[in-house]
Amino acid sequence: MQYSSRFSIATHVLLAIYTFDGQYKCTSRFLAESVNVNPVIIRNILSKLQKEGLIYVASGIGGAKLAKDPKEISLLDIFHAVEEKEDLFRFHEHPNPDCPVGKNIHKVLDPRIDHAKKAMEASLASTTLSQLIKELA
Amino acid sequence: MQYSSRFSIATHVLLAIYTFDGQYKCTSRFLAESVNVNPVIIRNILSKLQKEGLIYVASGIGGAKLAKDPKEISLLDIFHAVEEKEDLFRFHEHPNPDCPVGKNIHKVLDPRIDHAKKAMEASLASTTLSQLIKELA
DNA sequence: TGTGTTGTAATTAATTAAGTTACATCTTAA
DNA sequence: TTAAGATGTAACTTAATTAATTACAACACA
Numbered sequence: 066m067q068y069s070s071r072f073s074i075a076t077h078v079l080l081a082i083y084t085f086d087g088q089y090k091c092t093s094r095f096l097a098e099s100v101n102v103n104p105v106i107i108r109n110i111l112s113k114l115q116k117e118g119l120i121y122v123a124s125g126i127g128g129a130k131l132a133k134d135p136k137e138i139s140l141l142d143i144f145h146a147v148e149e150k151e152d153l154f155r156f157h158e159h160p161n162p163d164c165p166v167g168k169n170i171h172k173v174l175d176p177r178i179d180h181a182k183k184a185m186e187a188s189l190a191s192t193t194l195s196q197l198i199k200e201l202a
Numbered sequence: 203m204q205y206s207s208r209f210s211i212a213t214h215v216l217l218a219i220y221t222f223d224g225q226y227k228c229t230s231r232f233l234a235e236s237v238n239v240n241p242v243i244i245r246n247i248l249s250k251l252q253k254e255g256l257i258y259v260a261s262g263i264g265g266a267k268l269a270k271d272p273k274e275i276s277l278l279d280i281f282h283a284v285e286e287k288e289d290l291f292r293f294h295e296h297p298n299p300d301c302p303v304g305k306n307i308h309k310v311l312d313p314r315i316d317h318a319k320k321a322m323e324a325s326l327a328s329t330t331l332s333q334l335i336k337e338l339a
Numbered sequence: 340t341g342t343g344t345t346g347t348a349a350t351t352a353a354t355t356a357a358g359t360t361a362c363a364t365c366t367t368a369a
Numbered sequence: 370t371t372a373a374g375a376t377g378t379a380a381c382t383t384a385a386t387t388a389a390t391t392a393c394a395a396c397a398c399a
Contacts, residue, residue: 070292125397127344155207164236184325188318262366264375
């Protein structure tokens with residue numbers, strides 16, 4: 066299993082909002098054409114990005130704008146905004162507490178899983194939207 | 203979405219095989235009691251671990267044994283053995299090639315996603331089964 | 340007021356995980 | 370030689386999640 070495509074879509078959307086700022090009104094329909102998914106998918110993602118304070122969405126009139134300097138938006142911010150279940154791995158739910166292994170498996174494995182997740186997050190945090198914008202050109 | 207619990211189950215199973223070596227025959231039924239899942243789940247995971255050369259499984263008579271020194275088995279080895287779809291994130295499939303963002307989104311985002319995955323893998327690679335065995339005690 | 344947009348709910352289809360049943364095949368001991 | 374117990378694997382089921390889609394109330398502005 067993998068994380069959903071919401072992360073790649075959200076990153077795409079933010080790049081498009083920046084790129085087309087001033088030239089086109091970034092409505093959900095407009096963005097949906099660039100990403101090539103249903104506009105409702107875009108609206109849901111815009112809603113999550115707005116709740117995290119990454120963008121403004123003009124209700125009624127329509128159109129989205131960045132709410133922050135692209136230098137201040139990291140891939141980790143985007144990830145947190147759109148993925149609610151952030152645990153990297155599922156864990157078997159009921160290891161046998163009467164078994165010396167089952168009793169302690171969480172104690173020894175949880176910190177390792179946590180470390181792996183933090184390593185991934187640190188990697189995402191090291192890239193900003195600003196860097197991607199430069200690479201787009 | 204997340205990776206399946208196969209990883210935590212496989213790690214649990216390997217620890218149990220080591221811990222009970224010589225004391226109990228580690229059949230799928232025995233292991234299933236420790237992990238508290240269906241024996242068929244265990245058999246499928248044992249099969250994957252065997253294909254990766256991490257264990258021997260005695261067909262017919264039954265029972266599993268480690269095929270390597272626990273020092274030589276990392277969490278990354280276990281991860282690779284049981285997770286086939288290893289991409290960390292899905293990606294929206296058809297970004298619009300006629301859009302300057304859609305045309306280049308893969309080019310700029312793929313390396314970042316790859317870096318995040320490699321960071322996670324490096325973290326998993328840094329822990330061996332041997333270390334977990336010591337911590338169990 | 341009419342047009343176009345957002346926000347959100349509800350439905351559907353596809354994918355996957357995990358549990359379960361079933362059974363052919365294999366190994367050993369009686 | 371056969372019976373018991375185990376593995377390997379297929380098939381089916383249930384539940385969860387993704388993504389697409391339809392629908393519509395609420396909103397802003399010309």
